[in-house]
Amino acid sequence: MCIAVFLWLAHPLYPFFLLHNRDEYRSRPTEPVAWWDNGEILGGRDGLAGGTWLACSRNGKIAFITNVTEVGNVPEPKSRGELPIRFLESKKNPMEFAEEVVMEARQYNGFNLILVDLSCKSMIYVTNRPKDDQALVSEVPPGIHVLATASLDTPWPKAVRLRTNFEKFLEKHGGGELLAKEMADTLMTDATKADKTTLPGIYSIEFEYPLSSIFVEVNTERDFFSGPYSTRSMSVVSAKTSGEVAFYEKYLEEESWIEHMESYMVEHTGTG
Template structure:
């Protein structure tokens, strides 16, 4: 289902910084972080449906997605991971892509989608919930934001825990360079769960209790489910991109970091 915390246009060295956990069934085939064919898109790959939960491009586009927690689902719905991929492959800016997507948002199960263009300092948030016909598109304001499985910045307890921890680390390091890998290790491995009284009340309480931690480990009737990877994606003002991933590969945790340079960083007065 995923959870993410990110900083947008609010740090002197980093126009963008993201920490994200991807939660998925362990049996779902996945490729770890890498360059896609053509060498323009960097991200992991869902080998079942072909999309991605998080990716960036050499020209400064970034996209990531989380599912909306809901009881019912659409039979034969389109894959939500395709929404991020199509933006990264397109020549459209975030607002143009959002306008295009509004015409087909009802063909997907509930999603929260963040689209950004670093070079033009543009970021939008899109969701097709609470109602598919009322597609929501809004500009993301500079600052810190948390995205879980409800709307952007919803005060779910685990989202609040993540936000508070992220803010504490930002205050600790001030305007200095940020140790993004260490930040991910500290914040995204948290297994604290909520009391039953704090749960959203969408799923049965036992299931929701399993999902109430930032880092998830759960046994379900459909198999093992939980956090499959943790990512830290940072973009410096110079255009330097660093993408760290810690991922589960056949029950073994592995990690790697990849870097690139955004081709053109526009200067805005």
């Protein structure tokens, strides 16, 4: 039940600033953030399906994805984690790639996908589970946004809480430098559970309640969980007006939290 809060074209120093928690079974093999084989893509890698939940590239592209909480699955679905990588490897701009994804959207289980190109200042949201009569593809306006496992900016309790805390943090620090570690430790470790009466009710309360916090930890075997399930990593990706991109990750390895940072300058090659 991953969650992310991000700032887009609404800060004097950072055109883009993202905080992201990835929640997953402890037993699922995962590789921490690193440069991939060709040295062009920076991100974590799912050791089972081979894709990613969050990654960026040297030419100024960023992509991240969350599942959609829903009942039922697509038979023999494609891996959702491949979508961010395909975008980063393509020469298409966010809208062009989004239109490509829509053509095959039914082949995936529910997903929310954010596509960013810093070079052309474009951010596109794609989902194959649109809310009500909303479009599958939409341009993301400047401002603060939250993405959990529902449509973009759906006011689930944990999403509202994270957005509010993020806004307070920004107000406190004004338009100055934002420290990745401080923000991750302050905002993304919040284990406060939601009031049970405010849960979305897609599944039972017994399933939704332990997942209703920003930081998730289910350490015991339960009817709805096939083993320990928790927040496996906290990530902060920032892009400065200078062109510097920094990727901070704090990830769980066995029972220890390990942190590291990678940074690089965007290579302006252009897309589309």
